[in-house]
Amino acid sequence: MSVALCATSHSPLIGLHDPEPSVRAEVDGVLSAARAFVADFDPELVVVFAPDHYNGFLYELMPSFCVGAAATSVGDYGLPTGPLDVDRDAAQTIAETVLAAGVDVALSLDMQVDHGFVQPLTFLFDSLTQVPIVPIFINCVAEPLGPATRARHLGAAVGTASAALGRRVLFVGSGGLSHDPPVPRLAEATPEVALRLTHGRNPTREQRAVRESGTVTAAGEFVRGSAAYRPLNPAWDDLVLRSLASADFAALDEQSNTWFVEEGGHSAHEVRTWIAAYAALAAQGPYEVVSSYYRAIPEWFAGFATTCAVPR
Numbered sequence: 001m002s003v004a005l006c007a008t009s010h011s012p013l014i015g016l017h018d019p020e021p022s023v024r025a026e027v028d029g030v031l032s033a034a035r036a037f038v039a040d041f042d043p044e045l046v047v048v049f050a051p052d053h054y055n056g057f058l059y060e061l062m063p064s065f066c067v068g069a070a071a072t073s074v075g076d077y078g079l080p081t082g083p084l085d086v087d088r089d090a091a092q093t094i095a096e097t098v099l100a101a102g103v104d105v106a107l108s109l110d111m112q113v114d115h116g117f118v119q120p121l122t123f124l125f126d127s128l129t130q131v132p133i134v135p136i137f138i139n140c141v142a143e144p145l146g147p148a149t150r151a152r153h154l155g156a157a158v159g160t161a162s163a164a165l166g167r168r169v170l171f172v173g174s175g176g177l178s179h180d181p182p183v184p185r186l187a188e189a190t191p192e193v194a195l196r197l198t199h200g201r202n203p204t205r206e207q208r209a210v211r212e213s214g215t216v217t218a219a220g221e222f223v224r225g226s227a228a229y230r231p232l233n234p235a236w237d238d239l240v241l242r243s244l245a246s247a248d249f250a251a252l253d254e255q256s257n258t259w260f261v262e263e264g265g266h267s268a269h270e271v272r273t274w275i276a277a278y279a280a281l282a283a284q285g286p287y288e289v290v291s292s293y294y295r296a297i298p299e300w301f302a303g304f305a306t307t308c309a310v311p312r
């Protein structure tokens with residue numbers, strides 16, 4: 001048994017609203033290196049911790065955490081659509097072990113996933129079905145949220161459960177770091193938006209196109225300095241990367257939810273996926289970050305980071 005980690009930001013604006021070519025090329029190089037790291041590790045199972053953006057998880061029923069025993073990509077933002085190759089037995093075992101450890105994960109036999117799960121898979125693999133996966137949803141947008149420290153508990157329990165599988169397991173975290181893109185919030189929602197956040201599964205192509213072009217328009221406004229969105233925060237992003245690299249989880253997950261929003265914007269809660277993935281790795285002992293990239297990329301609405309880590 002052995003483990004490795006790759007944690008990366010995602011952004012649906014990649015390819016739709018790119019920064020200057022030199023920056024795009026720099027990130028492509030980083031993602032190619034991450035892909036090579038993964039190919040070299042040759043995982044037999046990929047455990048992906050990722051958020052959702054009101055595509056697969058809506059207020060009709062919003063768990064804090066959910067293990068998928070089967071999952072399908074909705075194909076938002078032009079990403080691949082269709083089933084993932086979920087290892088159902090591994091998902092079941094992980095869910096049972098994590099529940100036994102006292103972390104209340106939900107289980108889905110028919111999970112829908114969006115760019116949060118799918119984009120890192122496209123970064124690291126040739127297809128959505130190249131390697132069996134266990135997708136683990138972490139609610140990072142739909143308030144109320146539990147404390148970030150629960151993500152550490154989840155990750156630690158998943159790490160222990162994964163070790164018992166006796167396979168080479170890659171842990172993936174997806175999201176962050178600081179960013180405040182236009183994801184609707186229930187507290188400020190019009191009745192129409194509240195309805196969509198509750199029952200808006202499977203929008204029409206037209207509805208999806210309107211929403212996605214709205215994200216592109218908003219990113220343009222953000223680049224031009226719109227005050228409607230919180231700024232990226234490279235200093236905070238650096239704190240996140242340093243804390244995780246040194247396994248100082250408490251520096252992040254003992255902070256309040258308000259701290260995350262004030263420092264990093266509403267979607268900074270996606271750092272919970274990094275906390276969970278790093279905690280899963282830490283469950284196997286001390287670790288070392290072997291590559292770490294960061295750049296604030298306003299065109300992508302993201303403090304964009306990609307890191308790879310292995311046991312020490």
Ligand SMILES: O=C(O)CCc1cccc(O)c1O
Pocket residue numbers: 010011012013053175176179181182183215300301302
């Ligand atoms: O909810 C949506 O459709 C857009 C979400 C979104 C936008 C920009 C950067 C991101 O990382 C992100 O997740």
Ligand SMILES: [Fe+2]
Pocket residue numbers: 010051053116175176267270
């Ligand atoms: Fe996101």
